[in-house]
Amino acid sequence: MKMMPLERRGISNSRLVLGCMGLGGSWNSADPVTSSHIRQAEEAVEAALSIGITMYDHADIYKRGKAESVFGQVLKQQPRLREQIVIQSKVGIHLSDGILPQRYNFSKGHILHSVDGILERLGTQYLDVLLLHRPDPLMEPDEIAEAFTMLKLTGKVRNFGVSNMSPGQIRFLQSALPDPFVVNQLEMSLLRHHWVDPGILHINQKADLKDSFPEGLMEFMQMENIQIQAWGPLSQGRFSGKESDNATEAEMKTAALVQQIADENETTPEAIVLAWLMKHPACIQPVIGTVNPKRIIACKDAARQAEIMTREQWYTLLVSARGVNMP
Template sequence: MKFFPLSDTNLEVSSLVLGCMRLKQLSISEAESLIRSAIEQGINFFDHADIYGHGVCEEIFAEALQMNPSIRETMILQSKCGIRSKENYYDLSKEHILRSVDGILKRLQTDYLDILLLHRPDPLVEPDEVAEAFDQLHSQGKVKYFGVSNHTPAQIELLQRSLPHKLIVNQIQLSIAHTPVIDSGVSFNMKVDQSINRDSSIVDYCRLNNITLQAWSPFQHGFFKGPFDRHRLDRTSSGKHSSDPRHDEAGAPARRLQKLGGNTDAGRMVPNLQIRWKYRAVAVPFSKKRNEGRISRPSFFCAFFKSSVCISVYP
C-alpha cells in the first residue's frame, strides 16, 4: 500500500480509501469482514457522512470494529454534514454543524474526527457562522481539519475569507464516464459541448491552492445511475447483449475499456483501467467476497492521485 501526506496536514493517508455510504446494506459481520479486509490491505482512511443511512452506516462501522481508543488511533476518519435529508435542504448554520458533529462522534464512538467536510453548499450560508463553528470544534478537539464537498472556487473563497482554518479537501463527482471538470480545459475555445465550463475550473483552482480533490462515485455513469461496469457484460440468457438502452448507454464506456485491454477478462480489466486512469499507478483489483471476507471489488474503494487529488469510491 502506498501512503502520502495529505496537503497542509500532518496526516499520512493510504492511497486507497474505504467509502462507507452503503454499509447499511450489510450485516454487522459482513461490515466487519469488509473493514478488516481493508485494514489488512493497508487502508487507513475511511469516509463517512451523517446522511449515509441516516447515521446508521456510522453506527455499523463502530459496532463492527468494536471501536476503542487503540483501534481509533490507527485510522483516519472523515465525515460530512450540512444536508438535512428529512427536510430536503442544505444547512451550514453554526447550530446545525455543531449538532451534526456531536451526532457523528457519538455514532462513530470516537472523541474526534480527523476531517470534517461541508457536504453541499448552502445558498444562505453565513461564512462567519461557519467560522465560529469550525473554531469551536477545533478548540474543543472534536475536529482536526476541515474541507468541503461539491463546492465551486467562488464558494470556497467566500468561506475561506472568514475561516480560521484552511480548507484542505473538496469532494466532487468524477469518473472515467463523467469528466466535465476535465473536458472544458481540454476543449478550450472549441465549438463543442465539452468546451462549456460548468465547474469554474475547479481542478486548476484546487491544484493552485493545494486543496485535495476527492472524486465521489468514480465508477458511476451519470448522476446516481449506478456503476457503469456492472453493465459491461449485461447479456440475455441467450448470450446476447441486453436490448435495454439504459444498459447500452451505461455499458459503452466499459466496452471501450475492454477493447483497450485487448478483450481480456472484463471483470478484472475494466475496474483496473478505471483506477489506472485516476490513480496513475499500478492498479490492484479489489472486490468484496462476503464468503471469503476479503477485498476484491473496486466499487467499495477510492484511490488517490499521487498529486493533490484523491478519488472516493462507494459500494
C-alpha cells in the same frame, strides 16, 4: 507517483478511500441495525485494510445515521483500529421528513449538533476531517468559522473540507476561516467525465454545457493544495461487469475497452477505471462506494495501474467514454 495533498499535510497516505454509505441496512430509520449489518461492516473494513485502505468516508445522513452506527460497532470491537485509520464525515444536509423538503443547513447550531451526533454514533472522540456536504445558499462564512473554531478548540475535529463546491464558493468560505480546507469531494468518474471539459472544450469551442463543471476548479485545487476526492468513481460497475439495460453505445464500447486493457495488464476492470482518475496530475483520491469485499479487493491494483497507464490509453478511454472525438 506524486504525493497527494493529504499526504503532504501529514493527514493520510491512503490512495483510496472506502465510502461507507452502503453500510447500515435500509434508509428507513425505523428499521433496526442488526448483527448482519455489523458483520457486513466488519467484512468491508477487513477487505479495505487488506489492500491498504486506511481512510473511511461517512456522512451524518448515510442510512439516516445507521452507517456510522455500525462502523462505530466495528471500532468498539477493535479499539486499537481507531488510531490506525483516518475518519472523515460530512454535515449540512437535512433529509426530507415528508413534510419539509430536503434542504441544506450550515448554521453554527446545526454543525455543532451534527458533529456531536456523528462522534456519538462512531464512538470516537474526534474526526480527522469534517466536510460541508453541499453548498448552502444561506451560508455565512463568519458563522461557519465560529463553529469550526469551537470544534477545533475542543478537539472534536482536526481538519476541515468541503464537498461539491466551486472555487468561488471555497474562496468565499475560506475568507473567514483560520485553517485551510484540505478536501473537496466531487462526483468524478469515467462515466461522469465532464470535469475534463473546461480545460479542453470550453476554450474557443461551442461546448455543450448541460453537464458543465466549474471553470478552473481542477487548477484551483492543485494550486491551493486541496485534495480532490472523487465520489462515484466506479460508476456503479457500468465499466466493470455490471449489465445495464439502458447502457449507451459509448458505455458499452468503453466497458469493452476497459476489459481489454485489464486483460492486457493482468488486472481487474475496477483497477483500470480507478487508474484513469488517478493518472491525473491532481492526484485524485477515489472514494469507492462498494461495500462488497470482492469488489473492494478488486480495486487493489489501481495505484500501480495509474503509474503504468500511458497517455494514449488515458485519452483513448476518455474519447470512448465521451462518444465523440476530441476537438
